[in-house]
Amino acid sequence: MSEVQKFKVTIDNITIEVAPGTTILEAARKIGGEVAPPAMCFYSKLKGSGGKCRTCLVEVSKGSEKDPRPMPKLVASCRTTVMDGMEVKNITSEKVPDARAGVVEFLLLNHPLDCPICDQAGECHLQDLSYEHGREGTRYEFQKRVFKKHDLGPYIQLHMTRCILCYRCVFTADQLTNKRVHGILDRGDHAEIATHIEKALDNDFIGNVIDVCPVGALTDKTFRFKNRVWFTKPVDAHRDCPTCSGEVQLWMRGDEVFRVTARKDEWGEVKENSKGETGWICNECRFEKKHIHDWTIEGPSVINRHSVISQGHYVGITKPKETVQEVIGKEPRLLMDIHSVSQVNKPNIDLSLINGPAHSDDFNHPNTNGKQD
Amino acid sequence: MGIKLLLDKAHVEGIRYFDVYRREGGYRSVEKALKTMSPEAIVEEVKKSGLRGRGGAGFPTGMKWSFIAKPEGVPRHLVCNADESEPGTFKDRYLMEFLPHVLIEGLIISSFALGSNATYIYIRGEYAWIPDILEQAIAEAKANGFLGKNILGTGFDCEIYVQRGAGAYICGEETALIESLEGKRGNPRIKPPFPAIQGLWMRPTVVNNVETLAAVVPIINMGGEEYAKIGVGKSTGTKLISACGNINKPGVYEIDMTISVEEFIYSEEYCGGIANGKRLKACIPGGSSVPILPANLLFKTAKGETRYMNYESLSDGGFATGSMMGSGGFIVLDEDQCVVKHTYTLARFYRHESCGQCSPCREGTGWMEKILKKIDSGKGEMKDIDLLWDIQRRIEGNTICPLGDAAAWPVAAAIRHFRDEFEWHVLNPEESQKRNYGLAHYADAREVVA
Numbered sequence: 001m002s003e004v005q006k007f008k009v010t011i012d013n014i015t016i017e018v019a020p021g022t023t024i025l026e027a028a029r030k031i032g033g034e035v036a037p038p039a040m041c042f043y044s045k046l047k048g049s050g051g052k053c054r055t056c057l058v059e060v061s062k063g064s065e066k067d068p069r070p071m072p073k074l075v076a077s078c079r080t081t082v083m084d085g086m087e088v089k090n091i092t093s094e095k096v097p098d099a100r101a102g103v104v105e106f107l108l109l110n111h112p113l114d115c116p117i118c119d120q121a122g123e124c125h126l127q128d129l130s131y132e133h134g135r136e137g138t139r140y141e142f143q144k145r146v147f148k149k150h151d152l153g154p155y156i157q158l159h160m161t162r163c164i165l166c167y168r169c170v171f172t173a174d175q176l177t178n179k180r181v182h183g184i185l186d187r188g189d190h191a192e193i194a195t196h197i198e199k200a201l202d203n204d205f206i207g208n209v210i211d212v213c214p215v216g217a218l219t220d221k222t223f224r225f226k227n228r229v230w231f232t233k234p235v236d237a238h239r240d241c242p243t244c245s246g247e248v249q250l251w252m253r254g255d256e257v258f259r260v261t262a263r264k265d266e267w268g269e270v271k272e273n274s275k276g277e278t279g280w281i282c283n284e285c286r287f288e289k290k291h292i293h294d295w296t297i298e299g300p301s302v303i304n305r306h307s308v309i310s311q312g313h314y315v316g317i318t319k320p321k322e323t324v325q326e327v328i329g330k331e332p333r334l335l336m337d338i339h340s341v342s343q344v345n346k347p348n349i350d351l352s353l354i355n356g357p358a359h360s361d362d363f364n365h366p367n368t369n370g371k372q373d
Numbered sequence: 374m375g376i377k378l379l380l381d382k383a384h385v386e387g388i389r390y391f392d393v394y395r396r397e398g399g400y401r402s403v404e405k406a407l408k409t410m411s412p413e414a415i416v417e418e419v420k421k422s423g424l425r426g427r428g429g430a431g432f433p434t435g436m437k438w439s440f441i442a443k444p445e446g447v448p449r450h451l452v453c454n455a456d457e458s459e460p461g462t463f464k465d466r467y468l469m470e471f472l473p474h475v476l477i478e479g480l481i482i483s484s485f486a487l488g489s490n491a492t493y494i495y496i497r498g499e500y501a502w503i504p505d506i507l508e509q510a511i512a513e514a515k516a517n518g519f520l521g522k523n524i525l526g527t528g529f530d531c532e533i534y535v536q537r538g539a540g541a542y543i544c545g546e547e548t549a550l551i552e553s554l555e556g557k558r559g560n561p562r563i564k565p566p567f568p569a570i571q572g573l574w575m576r577p578t579v580v581n582n583v584e585t586l587a588a589v590v591p592i593i594n595m596g597g598e599e600y601a602k603i604g605v606g607k608s609t610g611t612k613l614i615s616a617c618g619n620i621n622k623p624g625v626y627e628i629d630m631t632i633s634v635e636e637f638i639y640s641e642e643y644c645g646g647i648a649n650g651k652r653l654k655a656c657i658p659g660g661s662s663v664p665i666l667p668a669n670l671l672f673k674t675a676k677g678e679t680r681y682m683n684y685e686s687l688s689d690g691g692f693a694t695g696s697m698m699g700s701g702g703f704i705v706l707d708e709d710q711c712v713v714k715h716t717y718t719l720a721r722f723y724r725h726e727s728c729g730q731c732s733p734c735r736e737g738t739g740w741m742e743k744i745l746k747k748i749d750s751g752k753g754e755m756k757d758i759d760l761l762w763d764i765q766r767r768i769e770g771n772t773i774c775p776l777g778d779a780a781a782w783p784v785a786a787a788i789r790h791f792r793d794e795f796e797w798h799v800l801n802p803e804e805s806q807k808r809n810y811g812l813a814h815y816a817d818a819r820e821v822v823a
Contacts, residue, residue, distance in 0.1 A: 050563075052730050052773070054733055055732075057771060073770045074770065076563070076773075099767060103732055103771070105767075106732045106736035107736065109739075110739075164732065165730070184558065186729070187541070187728050187729045188726070188727040188729045188735060189727070189738075191735070
């Protein structure tokens with residue numbers, strides 16, 4: 001067979017070649033940086049996920065080489081596959097930021113702002129998303145929906161009030177465990193994640209629903225209120241586990257192991273383990289092995305999400321890729337940059353000639369040319 | 374009298390039963406189609422007829438049928454969408470209740486054309502008594518050799534199954550309907566793949582409205598070209614309109630799409646004018662989700678042309694000054710009706726019926742309902758009206774299925790055409806609780822002309 005044909009797709013002026021069947025979101029993630037749309041519900045390791053949260057909406061300005069018509073609506077990039085010659089606009093689109101801001105506002109309507117007491121704070125995708133695309137205040141002036149907290153078995157607590165109904169945990173329960181008792185009840189904004197008549201989730205791998213939850217709706221009961229994630233240090237470790245690969249990330253403070261999670265990549269998804277499988281970990285590793293002697297420490301984890309958990313760490317921080325220059329084709333002009341000659345205002349004003357700090361007056365009088373007598 | 378193709382025998386006594394229906398010329402089209410025509414010829418005939426989907430979107434049926442994938446060895450399915458839940462629409466109920474055999478007849482021909490050996494009728498759960506009627510009709514047809522194995526000796530097998538829904542509006546959306554039919558939660562699927570490629574049990578599936586499938590019967594009987602001569606332009610054939618609201622004669626009417634909206638409301642043959650001698654304020658011409666039109670834009674388009682009851686004329690002017698044919702749920706509001714309360718009622722409906730799968734619709738519908746309730750109860754502020762506009766704008770087009778659009782359009786149209794009524798509610802909170810805003814400048818177009 002000849003070489004597999006590749007599709008050329010241009011996302012925000014950056015062209016990349018990908019295999020047919022790749023979604024726009026996956027192609028954009030290959031480019032990386034700001035070009036990759038945010039995703040709250042899509043999870044590449046879970047079949048059938050995505051399409052629900054609408055944060056990854058992008059504009060397709062050219063359908064393909066064969067059919068160059070633009071798509072009439074914004075499309076969910078996580079569920080739309082690329083075509084040869086497709087042109088996609090994400091951050092360069094005029095419509096996308098507005099639609100995305102709308103989605104973020106909708107997601108936050110019923111989401112409690114209890115970040116100060118939420119265990120997910122610091123590694124919460126909704127937090128990152130609203131920081132980037134949200135408004136400074138809310139326009140919603142009604143009561144938010146409230147649910148009671150439920151214990152799903154001895155290890156997991158469901159705080160439905162925080163849930164954004166991404167369905168990731170439903171897919172996880174469906175695809176990782178053999179006895180699925182986990183699903184959605186009701187519909188609309190009163191829909192809730194629930195187990196079949198309050199059954200406990202007792203599968204060996206069910207703890208992974210905590211890892212896939214983008215918000216703090218599913219939390220680890222062995223870690224709740226023990227520590228803030230940014231005070232703990234992530235360390236790669238492994239053990240000989242009969243159930244799973246045993247390759248995990250320990251969240252430590254001093255010699256104390258506060259929490260055990262699967263290893264995650266820069267998109268917040270569970271990484272592949274050394275055998276090339278998705279690195280889901282078992283309940284025993286996650287909840288029972290909380291002593292440093294249980295584990296063989298490999299070393300500090302590489303953190304490459306630009307979130308608060310990378311703050312204050314010592315080594316192994318890789319910054320997200322900067323793509324702005326490629327997208328707009330030139331050096332970005334920075335509003336807050338300090339230059340001797342302002343790039344933002346009139347170029348003929350030499351700031352070094354102004355006595356003291358510059359005022360708006362200095363730029364407003366064209367005759368004085370910014371210079372004071 | 375206009376031309377009647379579907380309801381012409383509706384008043385024959387006992388037409389619900391096979392013997393009477395057969396005596397009145399029923400099942401002729403099945404004999405013609407199965408014995409003398411090939412499936413491709415039937416699809417071609419439907420294409421020629423220009424029949425458009427009667428469920429709301431108005432997509433050409435023949436074209437939809439030609440999209441169905443035909444992989445070797447994979448069964449195909451036809452699904453009849455009888456989940457008629459749009460507020461104001463009750464035409465399919467009438468058809469199924471009084472003329473069940475028309476639907477069964479249409480289903481047999483369509484199943485033959487599409488190669489479906491197992492055809493399903495997904496019926497709205499609230500229509501509790503109709504499945505019995507349909508099942509009886511199916512049993513009668515089967516007893517007379519029109520269903521089951523080897524129909525009329527042609528070697529074509531077909532079974533029709535009736536499946537009741539559980540009372541969800543969202544299951545009228547074709548992919549949600551398929552999910553529900555498979556026994557799952559009625560969440561719309563993300564397209565593509567479209568049902569024509571992967572539908573019911575991942576097999577190629579066509580989902581059509583009850584009226585669309587019933588309309589196949591006259592098309593086969595009279596030929597596609599003859600059928601296309603009825604009506605005007607791309608609005609061919611006849612359409613069932615379920616008229617309700619403040620009119621003298623609510624009910625289901627069959628029209629041939631050449632009559633004007635004015636005639637439809639005021640003639641004795643149809644709605645018989647506004648009830649109690651009141652004046653017309655507004656009208657929703659195609660079921661609750663299409664934009665509402667004030668009286669002055671209802672009879673005449675923005676260009677001053679007469680507006681007719683057909684797909685093109687009703688949508689003339691786009692959403693700015695037009696509306697849609699939709700599913701034919703014709704809701705008339707007289708001068709005593711409050712548009713704000715009316716919009717609130719619709720918003721409440723869509724909030725209740727949103728499946729909760731995608732965030733703009735799940736959260737946005739609830740938000741709109743709360744704001745409309747606030748304005749309706751006299752606690753609104755001016756900024757709420759702009760906020761409503763902003764919310765509907767961000768829901769529309771950003772959702773998985775058209776329910777988001779359906780929830781956004783009524784709110785958008787109400788604000789577009791009746792903004793002063795919303796403002797009056799905000800400015801006169803106490804008075805608005807006692808009386809209705811009245812007609813203002815949406816005065817009865819008839820009166821202005823006279």
